[in-house]
Amino acid sequence: MSEQDRIPGKDSLGGDEGRGFWYRLRSGLGKTRGQLAAGVGNLLLGEKEIDDGVLEDLESSLLQTDVGMDATQEIMQALTSRVKRRELNDTMALHGSLATLLKDMLRPLEKTFSVAGKKPAVVFFVGVNGVGKTTTIGKLAKHLQDSGARVLLAAGDTFRAAAVEQLQRWGERNEVPVIAQPQGSDSASVVYDAVQSAKARNFDVVLADTAGRLQTNTNLMDELKKIKRVVNRLDPEAPHEVLLVLDAGVGQNALSQVKQFDEAVGVTGLVITKLDGTAKAGVIFAIARQISKPVYFIGVGESLEDLNPFNPDSFVDALLAID
Ligand SMILES: Nc1nc2c(ncn2[C@@H]2O[C@H](COP(=O)(O)OP(=O)(O)OP(=O)(O)O)[C@@H](O)[C@H]2O)c(=O)[nH]1
Numbered sequence: 053m054s055e056q057d058r059i060p061g062k063d064s065l066g067g068d069e070g071r072g073f074w075y076r077l078r079s080g081l082g083k084t085r086g087q088l089a090a091g092v093g094n095l096l097l098g099e100k101e102i103d104d105g106v107l108e109d110l111e112s113s114l115l116q117t118d119v120g121m122d123a124t125q126e127i128m129q130a131l132t133s134r135v136k137r138r139e140l141n142d143t144m145a146l147h148g149s150l151a152t153l154l155k156d157m158l159r160p161l162e163k164t165f166s167v168a169g170k171k172p173a174v175v176f177f178v179g180v181n182g183v184g185k186t187t188t189i190g191k192l193a194k195h196l197q198d199s200g201a202r203v204l205l206a207a208g209d210t211f212r213a214a215a216v217e218q219l220q221r222w223g224e225r226n227e228v229p230v231i232a233q234p235q236g237s238d239s240a241s242v243v244y245d246a247v248q249s250a251k252a253r254n255f256d257v258v259l260a261d262t263a264g265r266l267q268t269n270t271n272l273m274d275e276l277k278k279i280k281r282v283v284n285r286l287d288p289e290a291p292h293e294v295l296l297v298l299d300a301g302v303g304q305n306a307l308s309q310v311k312q313f314d315e316a317v318g319v320t321g322l323v324i325t326k327l328d329g330t331a332k333a334g335v336i337f338a339i340a341r342q343i344s345k346p347v348y349f350i351g352v353g354e355s356l357e358d359l360n361p362f363n364p365d366s367f368v369d370a371l372l373a374i375d
């Protein structure tokens with residue numbers, strides 16, 4: 053068996069690119085994997101009998117990585133009943149069964165992000181401050197461009213100092229045009245201009261940045277609604293996607309962010325960033341349990357290649373990989 057053959061999920065990720073991402077995903081999830089392994093190391097070290105201690109260790113490890121009470125209980129109940137029915141005889145079997153359960157739990161989050169058939173597809177990026185909206189746009193612009201799409205960026209964050217320049221730098225790096233106005237301009241007007249320009253110049257997709265805002269700030273949430281209303285005038289179906297960017301380190305506050313942004317502008321999907329910076333990447337299971345929105349992309353680092361489509365199989369394999 054070649055090394056490539058051993059890489060889980062390589063078919064869905066594809067070739068060398070998939071292999072590179074597998075290593076980045078695996079290393080990106082290292083902190084969470086370390087946290088899990090600290091408690092369940094005995095699961096991974098060969099065949100041992102399953103006793104109550106093993107199950108208790110597993111339960112507290114899951115909770116420590118922010119899997120959350122509900123999802124953890126669901127997992128533990130399923131495993132315990134299999135152990136009682138003597139379907140799992142040793143810790144290696146338990147490890148395999150855990151992997152299957154976790155993958156099944158994440159399966160509903162998987163959905164392919166597509167901008168095909170809308171010209172231009174208008175995609176808003178929203179979220180609280182500093183979660184990675186602008187960086188995600190920069191990475192995704194490259195990804196879409198590589199797949200043949202003509203991409204235009206809208207510098208809709210007219211609030212934060214240097215936000216426009218930050219997006220322009222990504223534009224230059226990817227050779228993607230950026231529609232911008234000076235800091236302090238009306239955000240809705242920038243996004244409107246960008247969509248109009250994309251229509252006139254036959255672009256396939258507009259990625260619109262917006263300023264970070266707390267989900268509890270009513271005025272700023274109203275501003276987002278306004279951007280949506282204004283763009284609606286150009287295309288009643290726009291925005292076609294509203295991506296809420298979540299920092300994986302946020303813990304249970306993710307649920308409130310999804311709820312409030314969804315109420316304001318109708319979130320169509322999630323991007324979960326900074327999975328590499330936290331030992332609590334288990335939050336994705338809490339999200340799966342409580343939120344019915346697809347996770348289109350995950351971010352496991354700051355470089356261009358560190359954004360990838362979310363794939364439950366490779367995610368869980370990376371999380372449970374034996375170091
Ligand atoms: N480690 C890591 N860092 C990331 C990731 N995504 C973004 N970042 C970093 O997070 C920081 C904030 O990213 P931005 O893209 O500016 O975040 P933002 O949501 O646009 O921030 P505001 O516009 O200020 O609300 C930057 O230093 C990024 O490099 C990720 O997946 N992993």
Ligand SMILES: [Mg+2]
Pocket residue numbers: 185186187209215261262263264
């Ligand atoms: Mg930004």
